[in-house]
Amino acid sequence: MAGSLTSPDPSSDDYVRGMERLLLAVQELSLAEELADVQRIVRTAAREILGCDGATFVLRDEGTCFYADEDAISRLWKGSRFPIESCIGGWAMLHRQAVVIPDVYADDRIPHDAYRTTFVKSLVMVPIRRMEPVGAIGVYxxxxxxxxxxxxxxxxxxxDSTSVAMAHVQTIAELEQRVRDRTAELSEANDEIRRLSLTDELTGLHNLRGFNVLGQAALSAARDRGRECVLAFLDVDGLKQVNDEEGHDAGDALIADVARTLRSVLGPDDVLARTGGDEFCVLVTGTHEGSDVFKTRLLESFLALNEAADRRYDLSVSVGLVHVAADDTKSLQQLVTEADELMYADKKAKSNPRTAV
Known part of the structure; x- marks a missing residue:
């Protein structure tokens, strides 16, 4: 140990009180869950055990000494960093032993200029963990x-007790981070499962379950705001014929075209779903146009798609629409049933209810 020491007296009252205070600090450190708690316990206990005028908590940070905390009669170096080779805390860590300096201005290991603005005349610095020091405790x-x-x-x-507490705190932090990471992963997985359970794989639209969940919520919100709605039930004409004569890839392309067309005429707050193989449901919220106007706009969008498409058949849909007044109390399922019946009436009224191929 560097520096000369006075003879020990294990039976002295000061030693007994110091040991009692150390044991209390060890108990407190065993309960610490954060590094800030460790620093507070150590700086307080160090001053009380040695009856000194200041104590500092130094952390090794790669090639520097970081003066992380202090408790002193006046400011020392809290928040400062020094090269590990140029400060006494670094000396204690590099040599893995305590250093005692009775007169800081008589020791060439001390950067005297850094001490002239402080009260420090004598000091002791000990490493935190002597095998592979992670820091140091200094008293002045x-x-x-x-x-x-x-x-x-x-x-x-x-x-030495501080090193154990720091390792414990680090373990707690790592475990908590793992819990946070796993919780985030689980949340993402649940969100994905929920998304998949509400989403049609082919079109990316909501599926029947998604429409029931989100459509009912949108309908209730529209009623709360006194808004009218339009519910549309659409059936793609002749999908089976397209599948039989053109193949299922063509049928899937047809369904995807319907989905894209519907998206193009709907707003962000409207609910759109593929509820069956060739069936779609739409809930238009907050609309100021009548159901007939909406149907005309919808059919015109499909007409424009047919004019632009390069294929041997035209896309055709049968549509049933229900105007929903703001004070209408029917459930979403009741409205869907009504729109479905109107859709079948529309299909029956057509001279050729199937897509022309």
Whole structure:
């Protein structure tokens, strides 16, 4: 151990009180869950155990010493960083042993200029974990003083307990981070499962379950705001014929075209779903146009699609629409049933209810 020490006196009252205070600090450190708690316990206990005028908590940060915390009669170096080779905390860590300096201005290991603005005349610095130091604890006096071997041993005992507490805190932090990561992963997985359970794979639209969940919510919200709605039930004409004569890829392309066309005429708050193989449901909320106007706009969009498409058949849909007044109390399923019946009436009224191929 660097520096000369006075003879130990294990039976002295100061040593007994110091040991009692150290044991209390060890218990407190065993309960610490954050590094800030460890620093607070250590800086307080160090001053009380040695009766010094200041204590500092130094962390090793790659090639520097970071003065993370302090408790002193006046400011020391809290928040400062110094090269590990140029400060006494670094000396204690690099040499893995305590250093005692009775007179800071008589020791060439001390950067004297850094001390001239402080009260420090004497100090002890001990490494936190002697095998592979992760930091150091320093205590200071405003007068020249040579601590006893027992006092340095008590401080080193505090540092050894601190290393265990720091490892414990790090383990807690890692476990908590793992819990946060796993919780985030689980939340993302649940969101994906929910999305998939409400989404039609081919079109990316909501499926029947999604329409029932989101459509009912949108309908209730529209009623709360006193808004009218339009519910449309659409059936693609002749899908089976397209599948039989053109193949299922063509049928899938037809369904995808319907989905894209419907998206193009709907707003962001409207609910659109593929509820069956060739069936779609639309809930238009907050509309100011009548159901006939909406149907005309819808059919015109399909006409424009047919004119632009390069294929041997035209896309045709049968549509049933229900105008929903703001004070209408029917359930979503009742409205869907009504629109479905109107859709079949529309299909029956057509001279050729199937897509022309």
């Amino acid at each position: 006096w405003a007068h020249e003083r040579t601590p006893s071997t027992d006092e340095v041993s008590l401080l080193q005992g505090l540092a």
